[in-house]
Amino acid sequence: KRLRSPLTALPGPLITSITSLWIKYQEFSANRRLCIHELHRKYGPVVRLSPNEVSFTSLEAIKEIYASGGSGYDRTELYSLFAQFGQKQDDVFDLGQRKRCFADRYSLTNIMRKDSMASIQENTAAFVRKCMDTSGTSVDVYVLLHCYALDCVTHFMFSPGGTHSLTKSKDFELMEELTYHNSLQKNLLAHYLPGLEPYFPTFLLPRLSPKSNQYVLDKVEEGLSADEYTLVRRLLSKDNGLHNIQVAAECKDHMAAGIDTTGDGLCFLMWELSQPHNRHVQERLHLEVKQVPADASLEDLPYLDAVVKEALRLAPPIPMSFPRYVPKGGRIIDGYHIPEGTIVSCQPYSVHRLNEKVFPYPDTFWPERWLEPDGANDRNRLFFAFSTGARGCTGKNLALVEMKILLRDVYSRFKTDVAPDMHGSMDIDDQIISARPKDQTCRLVFTPYE
Numbered sequence: 001k002r003l004r005s006p007l008t009a010l011p012g013p014l015i016t017s018i019t020s021l022w023i024k025y026q027e028f029s030a031n032r033r034l035c036i037h038e039l040h041r042k043y044g045p046v047v048r049l050s051p052n053e054v055s056f057t058s059l060e061a062i063k064e065i066y067a068s069g070g071s072g073y074d075r076t077e078l079y080s081l082f083a084q085f086g087q088k089q090d091d092v093f094d095l096g097q098r099k100r101c102f103a104d105r106y107s108l109t110n111i112m113r114k115d116s117m118a119s120i121q122e123n124t125a126a127f128v129r130k131c132m133d134t135s136g137t138s139v140d141v142y143v144l145l146h147c148y149a150l151d152c153v154t155h156f157m158f159s160p161g162g163t164h165s166l167t168k169s170k171d172f173e174l175m176e177e178l179t180y181h182n183s184l185q186k187n188l189l190a191h192y193l194p195g196l197e198p199y200f201p202t203f204l205l206p207r208l209s210p211k212s213n214q215y216v217l218d219k220v221e222e223g224l225s226a227d228e229y230t231l232v233r234r235l236l237s238k239d240n241g242l243h244n245i246q247v248a249a250e251c252k253d254h255m256a257a258g259i260d261t262t263g264d265g266l267c268f269l270m271w272e273l274s275q276p277h278n279r280h281v282q283e284r285l286h287l288e289v290k291q292v293p294a295d296a297s298l299e300d301l302p303y304l305d306a307v308v309k310e311a312l313r314l315a316p317p318i319p320m321s322f323p324r325y326v327p328k329g330g331r332i333i334d335g336y337h338i339p340e341g342t343i344v345s346c347q348p349y350s351v352h353r354l355n356e357k358v359f360p361y362p363d364t365f366w367p368e369r370w371l372e373p374d375g376a377n378d379r380n381r382l383f384f385a386f387s388t389g390a391r392g393c394t395g396k397n398l399a400l401v402e403m404k405i406l407l408r409d410v411y412s413r414f415k416t417d418v419a420p421d422m423h424g425s426m427d428i429d430d431q432i433i434s435a436r437p438k439d440q441t442c443r444l445v446f447t448p449y450e
């Protein structure tokens with residue numbers, strides 16, 4: 001049957017037409033992203049990964065799989081790994097409800113409200129104070145940026161009940177619990193052998209996060225006293241008809257989705273800016289951000305926008321495939337008929353590197369590319385760090401504002417350099433669909449401008 005499958009005609013190594021074990025092996029060895037990337041280099045924009053899975057890199061494929069609104073490309077069971085409190089995301093809400101519920105909370109207007117901005121700025125100020133306190137010695141920004149992301153997202157959800165992990169050790173423990181774990185293989189085992197999970201010995205079970213679970217449950221319990229514009233208030237509103245445990249599941253999901261992504265994105269960015277060959281980027285950024293008043297709109301900072309986009313292009317915090325099922329009847333994707341039930345995906349890491357006409361010198365950190373009017377539409381359409389369409393990132397506006405405010409406040413006052421005692425690796429290390437700096441450390445030196 002497999003040899004008669006239409007996928008047999010697709011480009012890809014022979015072994016992938018026979019078994020899915022080969023790509024699973026790559027996944028378990030944390031090599032899936034690079035392996036798929038190499039296959040695309042060799043075979044082009046369409047590559048078979050297994051008898052039932054295909055990867056794509058073109059804009060046409062992105063539009064078909066992710067952006068053809070309501071066309072029914074469902075997410076695969078991989079997403080069950082992100083279930084919280086035993087509640088799968090898609091069981092809490094249907095897609096329409098989800099979008100309606102979150103649209104106003106995550107709108108730029110809500111995020112840019114005075115008190116919402118004030119809490120992001122407070123967290124930025126706490127971050128800057130930590131960097132100033134070091135008086136010339138190095139700072140591990142990996143740790144501080146994850147605290148920053150946690151404090152911002154929890155304020156957004158529960159204000160005034162957000163965490164202060166940059167200053168309070170009890171809250172710091174939440175960040176540690178959520179960020180430092182090695183559960184890739186254990187999560188994959190649970191995904192591929194779901195029936196056997198109850199029989200796994202403890203050392204094979206993915207790590208739990210009891211402290212952050214309790215924090216979220218408490219905040220949901222107190223939810224009605226949170227500020228009117230918080231996420232928890234929206235979720236608790238009667239029209240949603242959600243039970244508290246469902247509200248907690250949704251909050252925990254957003255909390256988890258908003259920490260490592262923003263923290264790692266900022267970390268890769270500051271690391272990149274701190275390289276000696278990128279000194280000119282830092283200087284141009286400094287000139288731009290110091291010359292506008294502190295309350296200027298972020299829209300008045302085009303170079304900052306270019307720096308952030310370029311960092312997310314080069315090191316997308318979720319660089320791996322976002323897998324979807326082809327709907328009933330099958331679909332034509334990139335000129336190939338793909339039968340229903342096939343798993344299809346695009347991965348940002350490859351989309352951002354293999355479309356060289358749109359992104360020339362794809363491995364070079366070059367923010368200026370985003371300022372060129374020529375080709376701007378193509379670049380924006382192929383920018384896939386937040387995915388796109390109905391299941392694209394809910395928190396994109398929040399993430400971008402958090403990143404920009406922090407960078408503006410840091411680079412208007414400091415130069416950063418890689419610290420002499422930075423010995424860890426910043427290579428991208430794959431997790432389930434996200435990635436993080438391999439050694440989870442990034443030591444920089446902050447030098448104030450005169």
Ligand code: HEM
Nearest residue numbers: 257258261262265317318322385386387391393394395399
């Ligand atoms: C630079 C930071 C971020 C990046 C690069 C990012 C990227 C993404 C991507 C690629 C997806 C889609 C994944 C898929 O389809 O498989 C996603 C989904 C999601 N993100 Fe983000 N994200 C970031 C920050 C945030 C923040 C700050 C929040 C919220 C506080 C957030 C909340 C979510 C949620 C709730 C989803 C699931 C959407 C759904 O199920 O429809 N993200 N994100």
